[in-house]
Amino acid sequence: MVKNSLIIKFDHGVLDASSTDSLCISKKVNGIYNVVFDNASPRPKVGQKKLLTNNTFKFTTDYQVYFTQDYENDALINSATDPKDIAPGQYVEWKENDLTEAAKADVSLLTADQAKGSFVIKNAPKQFHAAVKASTGKSWTTIFVDPNQHMGGGTITLTPKNEYVLYWYNLADTEYIHEVFEGDAFKFSFPPGDSTRTIRFGYATQDQPADGSESPAFYVVD
Template identity: 45%
Template sequence: MAQVYTLNVLIDNAVLALHSKDSLCIAKKVNGVYDVVFQGAAPVPSGDQKLLLANNQFQWTEEYRVFLTQSFGNGVMISHSTTPVEISFGQVAIWKDGALQPAVTADTSTWDLVDGSSPDTTFAVESAPISLHAAVEQSTGGGQYSTIYVDPDIHMGDTRIELTPKNEYLVFWKKITTTEAMLAISTSVGHQWKFAPGKTIKTIRFGYATPEQPSSALEIPTWADEATWTLGPQHLRGGPPKHSSAQAAARHS
């Protein structure tokens, strides 16, 4: 059975009381970048979003599928142009006769394996048409999958596209209505994290330095890791939109 990974996201009720329309977004790093919202929650959920609460839980397993898509561009909805194919590390799915064929064990001795990747952490797609982009989706349990990456590049000739999912994630806020969309994602607007070695559960919090107690109308909520709840950068710009000092003061009067 595939390993289940769990992310718990705690949000101060004082933050939820701001009534922001932004969605909580989770992205997974693949090939060194974040370019798709993997899972998420919203105050008024749509599509496959969850309802945003004070305690939110997200789960996924280390099971992957690859497919090809014509979808590409910031904010573009991702659609499948081919049937997804299950794939494991060290395997390759080859485009032939108008479809991606079932993944097979690859001769990885010819692979590029850049940026510290290895056959134990990489799979590939070969011979995809120039008009289509390779994409990866990951299991979220119950037979469901969510896209984690779309290759942004156009590849000329008979190419091999190597795909390396990383145990690295980004949580951030953005006003979107679905998790199945490409985005130009900057790490500066969110909180990067990863599971500790041997761990499969992670808890992070978004709120004030003293939970539920903003020190003043000017304090900006931000991300904190568990353990010591040490807060991240105080000038995070990816959180719910700020209100004026007068509005904030009125809320706490």
């Protein structure tokens, strides 16, 4: 397990206290971003974090898998099964209307290279969509729902990546599906061997807009 800390700072004057937008964080799984796993807002809704000048978001690489019956953009994710803990190189299987506990996958399910970063659901029923949760250290939040329909009884390989996006959105919330267009988002990752990343939202020169036409943007600090 890796414990990641994402620090987001704001230049003076760019954090609009009247804005209802949320700063959203999504993680890439199976090549796409489609669930907001954490967010915060200058005007938070009930249970939402409030954005301040300095903000820290914490999450880990502990995972769980489960099934949901529906996939619809901007729709609430409804669990159809209980989640099961899983780690790269492991698999769970659908048996007797439930997922088994995780076990080590053999090479027929995952090659040695795949086992370093992927896990598998075996014998997946056709009517369900596979979903992945990650831990914040205190709770679990969904990071991905497979949008694809699969043949019944097949295997679904799930690969979380060290790739994330930040973006502003006025409707996004956790435990909702929200398909992210990468071109509209700021991409970042954690450097090898480093579990902390600091990102600033502001101007190219901190606290100093070049002129009235410069819009604030995201910048990696370290």
